[in-house]
Amino acid sequence: MKxxxxxxxxxxxxxxxxxxxxxxxxxxxxxxxxxxxxxxEADLIVLPGGFSYGDxxxxxxxxxxxxxxxxxxxxxxxxxxxxxxxxxFQVLTETxxxxxxxxRNRSLRFxxxxxxxxVERNDTIYTRxxxxxxxxxxxxxxxxxxxxxxxxxxxxxEGEGLVAFRYVSESGGLDDDANPNGSQHNIAGLYxxxxxxxxxxxxxxxxxxxxxxxxxxxxxxxxxxxxxH
Amino acid sequence: MSEATQKVDAPDELPEELIAxxxxxxxxxxxxxxxxxxxPTLTELGIVSVMWSEHCSYKSSRIWLKTLPTDGPQVxxxxxxxxxxxxxxxxxxxxxxxxxxNHPSYIEPYxxxxxxxxxxxxxxxxxxxxxxxxxxxxxxxxxxHSKTRHLVSGVVSGIGDYGNCMxxxxxxxxxxxxxxxxxxxxxxxMCVGLLKSDRxxxxxxxxxxxxxxYVGSKTGRDGIHGATMASAEFDDASAEKRPTxxxxxxxxxxxxxxxxxxxxxxxxxxxxxxxxxxxLTSSSVEMADKGGVGIELDLDKVPCREEAxxxxxxxxxxxxxxxxxxxxxxxxxQAEAIFKKWELDFxxxxxxxxxxxxxxxxxxxxxxxxxxxALADGAPVYERPWVPKEPQVAPKEVPAADGPLSSLEALMGxxxxxxxxxxxxxxxxxxxxxxxxxxxxDAGVVRVHGTNKGVAVSCxxxxxxxxxxxxxxxxxxxxxxxxxLTSVGADPLAITDCMNxxxxxxxxxxxxxxxxxxxxxxxxxxxxxxxVSGNVSLYNETNxxxxxxxxxxxxxxxxxxxxxxxxxxxxxxxxxxVVVGKTKGHLHQSRYQEWISGKLEGPPPSVDLDAERKAGxxxxxxxxxxxVTAVHDVSDGxxxxxxxxxxxxxxxxxxxxxxxxxxxAHRFWFGEDQARYVVAVPSTGVEALIAAAAEADxxxxxxxxxxxxxxxxxxxxxxxxxxxxxxxxQWLPDYMDGGREQ
Numbered sequence: 001m002k003x004x005x006x007x008x009x010x011x012x013x014x015x016x017x018x019x020x021x022x023x024x025x026x027x028x029x030x031x032x033x034x035x036x037x038x039x040x041e042a043d044l045i046v047l048p049g050g051f052s053y054g055d056x057x058x059x060x061x062x063x064x065x066x067x068x069x070x071x072x073x074x075x076x077x078x079x080x081x082x083x084x085x086x087x088x089f090q091v092l093t094e095t096x097x098x099x100x101x102x103x104r105n106r107s108l109r110f111x112x113x114x115x116x117x118x119v120e121r122n123d124t125i126y127t128r129x130x131x132x133x134x135x136x137x138x139x140x141x142x143x144x145x146x147x148x149x150x151x152x153x154x155x156x157x158e159g160e161g162l163v164a165f166r167y168v169s170e171s172g173g174l175d176d177d178a179n180p181n182g183s184q185h186n187i188a189g190l191y192x193x194x195x196x197x198x199x200x201x202x203x204x205x206x207x208x209x210x211x212x213x214x215x216x217x218x219x220x221x222x223x224x225x226x227x228x229h
Numbered sequence: 230m231s232e233a234t235q236k237v238d239a240p241d242e243l244p245e246e247l248i249a250x251x252x253x254x255x256x257x258x259x260x261x262x263x264x265x266x267x268x269p270t271l272t273e274l275g276i277v278s279v280m281w282s283e284h285c286s287y288k289s290s291r292i293w294l295k296t297l298p299t300d301g302p303q304v305x306x307x308x309x310x311x312x313x314x315x316x317x318x319x320x321x322x323x324x325x326x327x328x329x330x331n332h333p334s335y336i337e338p339y340x341x342x343x344x345x346x347x348x349x350x351x352x353x354x355x356x357x358x359x360x361x362x363x364x365x366x367x368x369x370x371x372x373x374h375s376k377t378r379h380l381v382s383g384v385v386s387g388i389g390d391y392g393n394c395m396x397x398x399x400x401x402x403x404x405x406x407x408x409x410x411x412x413x414x415x416x417x418x419m420c421v422g423l424l425k426s427d428r429x430x431x432x433x434x435x436x437x438x439x440x441x442x443y444v445g446s447k448t449g450r451d452g453i454h455g456a457t458m459a460s461a462e463f464d465d466a467s468a469e470k471r472p473t474x475x476x477x478x479x480x481x482x483x484x485x486x487x488x489x490x491x492x493x494x495x496x497x498x499x500x501x502x503x504x505x506x507x508x509l510t511s512s513s514v515e516m517a518d519k520g521g522v523g524i525e526l527d528l529d530k531v532p533c534r535e536e537a538x539x540x541x542x543x544x545x546x547x548x549x550x551x552x553x554x555x556x557x558x559x560x561x562x563q564a565e566a567i568f569k570k571w572e573l574d575f576x577x578x579x580x581x582x583x584x585x586x587x588x589x590x591x592x593x594x595x596x597x598x599x600x601x602x603a604l605a606d607g608a609p610v611y612e613r614p615w616v617p618k619e620p621q622v623a624p625k626e627v628p629a630a631d632g633p634l635s636s637l638e639a640l641m642g643x644x645x646x647x648x649x650x651x652x653x654x655x656x657x658x659x660x661x662x663x664x665x666x667x668x669x670x671d672a673g674v675v676r677v678h679g680t681n682k683g684v685a686v687s688c689x690x691x692x693x694x695x696x697x698x699x700x701x702x703x704x705x706x707x708x709x710x711x712x713x714l715t716s717v718g719a720d721p722l723a724i725t726d727c728m729n730x731x732x733x734x735x736x737x738x739x740x741x742x743x744x745x746x747x748x749x750x751x752x753x754x755x756x757x758x759x760x761v762s763g764n765v766s767l768y769n770e771t772n773x774x775x776x777x778x779x780x781x782x783x784x785x786x787x788x789x790x791x792x793x794x795x796x797x798x799x800x801x802x803x804x805x806x807v808v809v810g811k812t813k814g815h816l817h818q819s820r821y822q823e824w825i826s827g828k829l830e831g832p833p834p835s836v837d838l839d840a841e842r843k844a845g846x847x848x849x850x851x852x853x854x855x856x857v858t859a860v861h862d863v864s865d866g867x868x869x870x871x872x873x874x875x876x877x878x879x880x881x882x883x884x885x886x887x888x889x890x891x892x893x894a895h896r897f898w899f900g901e902d903q904a905r906y907v908v909a910v911p912s913t914g915v916e917a918l919i920a921a922a923a924e925a926d927x928x929x930x931x932x933x934x935x936x937x938x939x940x941x942x943x944x945x946x947x948x949x950x951x952x953x954x955x956x957x958x959q960w961l962p963d964y965m966d967g968g969r970e971q
Contacts, residue, residue, distance in 0.1 A: 009480075009483075009484055009571065009572065010394070010480050010483055010484075012394075012395070012396020012483065012660060013396065013660060015661070016660070016661065016662040019662060020662070035570075049660075050396060051393070051394040051396075051479075051480060051483075053480065054394060054478070054479065054480025054481075054483075055394075055480075056480065109386070109655050110386070110389050110390070110393055110655045110656075110657070111654055111655070112393075112653075112654055112655070112656060112657045112658055112659060113654050139659055141393070141657040141659060141660065143393075203659070205662060206659045206660075206662050208662075211665050211676070211791060211792070212659075212662060212663075212664070212665065213665075213667075
């Protein structure tokens with residue numbers, strides 16, 4: 001599997017994405033500068049976490065208009081898997097590749113902690129190593145992760161099974177207490193209709209080896225490796 | 230070296246008020262006049278005032294700081310550069326420093342704290358290191374004080390927003406509340422970076438005719454006179470100083486970091502210095518002074534954010550995210566290409582000379598022509614008068630409350646002993662994916678990327694002890710830091726210090742400073758824990774009332790293999806808890822005394838440095854050979870608080886059945902005697918551990934057995950962990966929420 005990680009000015013989880021991709025696939029991904037118009041051949045494109053352009057306008061809004069994003073959008077539409085983590089998810093909603101927006105957290109504060117997620121489906125390229133309905137632990141670290149969409153969009157997202165992950169309690173309940181940022185329907189991650197684009201606020205690359213306190217995040221990358229070879 | 234001076238258009242005389250406004254004493258002003266043989270220009274007055282300010286010149290503290298131990302086989306770079314450097318083996322090295330941003334944070338908490346974090350990270354990456362861990366030590370006033378909530382909220386989000394955007398994990402710190410900081414909070418930020426020991430960058434501008442290059446953000450009018458503000462006391466009108474607080478832009482700093490590291494991979498930089506306090510003035514003077522050259526700057530070339538800035542304003546601006554470099558001749562295009570890629574300003578603004586003078590030109594006029602020798606090493610050095618403090622007489626016995634468990638429940642819900650989760654969850658502590666010990670333990674630990682080595686970091690000082698006795702308190706600060714690093718299994722390597730005190734012109738304050746330096750020196754020597762960098766913040770006073778002496782210590786240690794790291798969380802039911810070190814029941818200046826009597830009085834616990842070393846080396850050995858399953862040092866709140874923290878972290882109860890001998894229960898469980906650790910050991914290993922301790926001449930006493938979901942002790946009803954957890958976790962969020970309703 002050949003992966004490419006897009007680096008925006010202000011990306012800061014690009015190295016973390018590179019580390020986990022190298023560990024899982026045995027091959028270092030191509031690191032692609034945002035200003036490049038050319039994107040190398042890739043089986044997977046990763047938009048990493050961070051604060052692209054400082055997130056001074058709206059999170060992800062400037063990066064969505066980077067030269068490289070025209071090519072990323074074209075590849076996504078042609079079916080190439082695109083994984084957006086945290087700021088990458090924000091960029092994906094800003095480009096329109098994923099519906100809805102990520103607003104300021106309900107507490108108005110940045111939150112960094114482990115959260116429990118329910119894996120909604122395991123029939124996708126991103127989640128085949130998980131059990132359906134599995135409860136996993138993956139950390140979040142963001143200030144703008146409060147997912148919002150209008151009722152119609154929300155109904156469509158739910159109807160078509162596009163929710164990838166939800167914030168849940170230990171027992172898997174959709175309690176408000178388990179929702180760290182106020183997201184509608186506790187949504188933590190979302191697919192596009194075709195299932196090749198995944199945006200998620202939690203950081204799977206941060207809990208992908210035992211020394212860091214868990215390995216639940218690694219399965220996203222092993223799933224991709226299995227699906228894409 | 231020629232000493233040719235340039236034609237300067239200087240006024241005949243400067244008004245006295247202007248000189249006083251610049252914080253210069255009449256003696257100091259006379260000295261400048263003598264040095265120049267004429268009246269200084271306004272720009273020269275500004276330059277001298279910042280270079281001779283306490284903040285830049287260390288004029289009150291320098292003679293005492295020189296007495297601190299700074300050497301050791303592990304030390305690669307001691308004090309004098311932007312940060313200290315210690316050896317981590319295999320060609321790896323850690324670069325670190327702690328710095329205060331107290332005055333600005335009180336006036337404008339968000340920007341003050343944010344730029345403090347930005348400044349300390351710049352100090353670290355100026356040396357060529359990638360920052361890998363941040364920490365902070367915060368002191369706020371009483372929770373009841375009307376400004377405290379606002380200050381906590383602003384400082385924490387300022388630190389978080391800057392560090393989070395930079396992508397550097399904030400892996401721990403400490404926060405105290407004490408009414409003695411009502412008028413002067415302390416914000417001390419520490420940064421640790423990693424580099425290869427043969428790729429260290431320094432600030433000396435060696436060589437004549439070399440290009441002086443400005444990179445980073447543009448210069449604006451923000452922060453003018455920040456260094457002078459930080460060298461004066463506060464009064465009720467201090468809010469008017471808000472314009473002297475700088476504004477931070479972490480995004481630009483992130484670009485600056487990446488651009489600098491990219492350029493540093495090439496062989497083109499001769500010297501590099503960040504523009505921190507006193508901005509362009511201090512950076513260029515330091516580079517020239519260390520390189521033994523002169524420097525000439527053309528301010529027409531300086532990238533400015535605002536129009537019509539004067540030479541005075543440009544030289545004194547403390548706009549953030551700027552760096553000054555001296556490059557090899559001809560390397561400018563290569564360097565410029567990198568900075569343009571990162572969309573940063575790049576300008577050649579001057580040249581190194583052989584005149585030994587600091588020459589500033591602007592719009593065709595010579596605005597300053599000063600001898601460099603007078604600005605840096607020639608700054609005044611004061612041997613300020615000082616008086617030792619009367620020793621505290623031990624007051625009467627501290628009274629006992631009803632039962633240890635009910636006392637514990639109350640204590641764990643106080644501002645100082647409660648969980649600081651509300652704070653550290655606002656800091657990204659996992660970015661870079663190498664954080665192997667998160668906040669909430671004795672020390673934060675990050676791996677050296679790509680290896681199994683861990684760098685442990687801890688920030689410590691107990692201000693109430695220092696207020697009781699600055700000498701013993703400073704010893705304790707060093708010892709506690711050493712103990713915290715030991716508790717995770719690290720070899721403590723070296724420290725950085727952040728010396729926060731009141732007005733040094735008052736002999737009793739200077740006496741506190743002298744005592745603290747002596748105490749630190751003694752502890753550093755005894756523990757082979759030298760000082761490699763540091764910072765002094767004086768004049769922390771409002772309306773004549775000073776803060777408690779607060780020598781904050783930031784320590785760094787090395788864990789050879791993070792697989793053998795220890796943690797405070799109890800891990801197995803059936804394990805036995807053992808306290809290593811002597812329990813004597815010292816309750817004066819303790820959290821228990823404060824809670825039961827509402828007072829902090831008497832002498833602090835004394836620190837037996839031999840006992841510290843012995844206990845620490847013994848416990849580190851237990852960690853390395855895998856004997857113990859959990860470790861925690863005993864500090865604030867004493868033994869029972871330490872046990873409670875271990876129980877909560879591991880979510881396991883403890884049945885306590887210690888033989889406390891003749892000591893009253895409250896003294897045994899809440900006394901704050903030093904040089905102690907609580908360790909958990911499988912029951913089969915207890916006997917051997919006690920025997921090994923005896924052989925090492927160390928007291929060791931079993932305390933109880935791990936298991937269940939409560940703490941039990943004697944006839945008192947057991948204390949369920951769920952009850953304790955809710956008390957412990959809720960105080961801070963409830964307090965901060967209380968602010969919103971008002």
